[in-house]
Amino acid sequence: MRQIVIVGSIAYDEIETPHGRSGKILGGAATYSSFAAAYFDVQVKIISVVGGDFKPDYIELFKQRNIDITGLEIKKDEKTFYWHGKYLENMNKRQSLITDLNVLEKFDPVVPESYKEPDILLLANLSPIVQLSVIRQLKRRPKLIVLDTMDFWIMTKLEELMEVFKNIDVLTINDQEAFLLSGQNTLRAAASKILEMGPQYVIIKKGEHGALLFTKEKIFFAPALPLYQVFDPTGAGDTFAGGLCGYLATTDNYSFENLKNGVIAGSVLASFTVEDFGTNKLQNIKTNEIISRIGEFIELVKFNFPKTNKIFNKKIQQ
């Protein structure tokens, strides 16, 4: 069975949306990413850290999914990373009300021996310094290194982030962050710039507008499923990255054509995450639901344009 190592945060989140408040619930990039990846036929291993206040019930959730937690450090005398955020009316903007790094502040991961030869390394959102440390502790280069990052690291740790970029194959980033990172104002120009920074693939996540996969020569546009209601967008990007890696490790094919399918797999899983608070829905998807939704994505963009010139005005220059 192929292996994915995921390094990222595990958190207590408290989320406010126009639909209500979540209370203090399980969150964090490594949580969403590993839960999503674990829907595939792969061995998922996480590297993260929590405090002594972290609920044993939550640890059970990882174990139930056969997620390897050898690399999960529990610092008894410290507190788990805590984030309290609020989404505004249309769910496109969010405010961070409280961000208590706590145990994450001095996180210096030690990669377990059994983790050192993964097929895929997913660097979920975390400090580039931690990400570099993990890359350097591996015994051999994974087949694929995927990086997810955010505006905070672009603004505060750009030099270290650029160093990470030299080591990765795939960057997933949202549209606003792509503009910030590249200084460009169209996604295509932004992707071109970012592809010069190191990664072979750049995936720009546009939330409800889908995602774009870029190489230097090619582009793929993955739709998002238009939903009646977006309940809570938290973790959608992390779910996407986890689903992408889970699919790719299982199929063990890193071509552009298969990356496209990975983007669809990630988008499909993310479309479930946003249907409920936190990981509520992501914890309880059935295989048949995933397969059915993949079918919806296929239908959503399918068209059959007639192959004929006869539809055009004959007087126009060829």
Added chain:
Amino acid sequence: MRQIVIVGSIAYDEIETPHGRSGKILGGAATYSSFAAAYFDVQVKIISVVGGDFKPDYIELFKQRNIDITGLEIKKDEKTFYWHGKYLENMNKRQSLITDLNVLEKFDPVVPESYKEPDILLLANLSPIVQLSVIRQLKRRPKLIVLDTMDFWIMTKLEELMEVFKNIDVLTINDQEAFLLSGQNTLRAAASKILEMGPQYVIIKKGEHGALLFTKEKIFFAPALPLYQVFDPTGAGDTFAGGLCGYLATTDNYSFENLKNGVIAGSVLASFTVEDFGTNKLQNIKTNEIISRIGEFIELVKFNFPKTNKIFNKKIQQ
């Protein structure tokens, strides 16, 4: 040859973008829509009005495309509709600096006899009162009536607009206007509400994020081509509506499956319009360029997801 009647504005536009200023150039919804539709093998007929200040050279542009201008009224003693607008940094927001309705203010169109039995009627952006008047002057109901409208009419002439809605088959509207019209905050919920107002098809235009075609049962997601540079978005929506109608009239097939192709055709032509100021690019597209770009749209969303359950974790409930 099938016939499309287009009623809409013809304007002098003056456009400012971060790329520069256009000067006073040809614009207006009927202009973009008719130029786009005329790329197809159809007879396009326009209903509009201009002032005595309207350049004969511009009238030539319509004639060159074999666009019937019997329904173009020239009011010698009045001035052509004038719009001066400015796009902000990211091209997503625009400000109207000057809007002089001039000759449009009292526009009361008389539909020529030769226009009264079109295959498609395109009600391009204009007052709903004018749109209703045109519908009522026709001898028989067209196979398809397409309406494009904007926030201004939703806010100022909602009652008359609702009356137009009862007579149309297809509404094209942008995402912000769909939210405004429906009072909903997801596009899917907005489309559901709008479909109850009359039209059988609703097309929500999302600019650089593509377009969504909704019926009560089905959805189609058409991508937008990611461009290196959006030079001037003016007229993209009008071009879209014109391309849609041009394609549909030529193929004479108003099924959901063919509407999808119409949405692609409209998106393809709109992707040219935004490449230069005003109608500069839209005036000079070659058939081969259109065919080539249709190919790019097909490639952009094509993927081939494996039909197997073997990729999923066997421990998850089916």
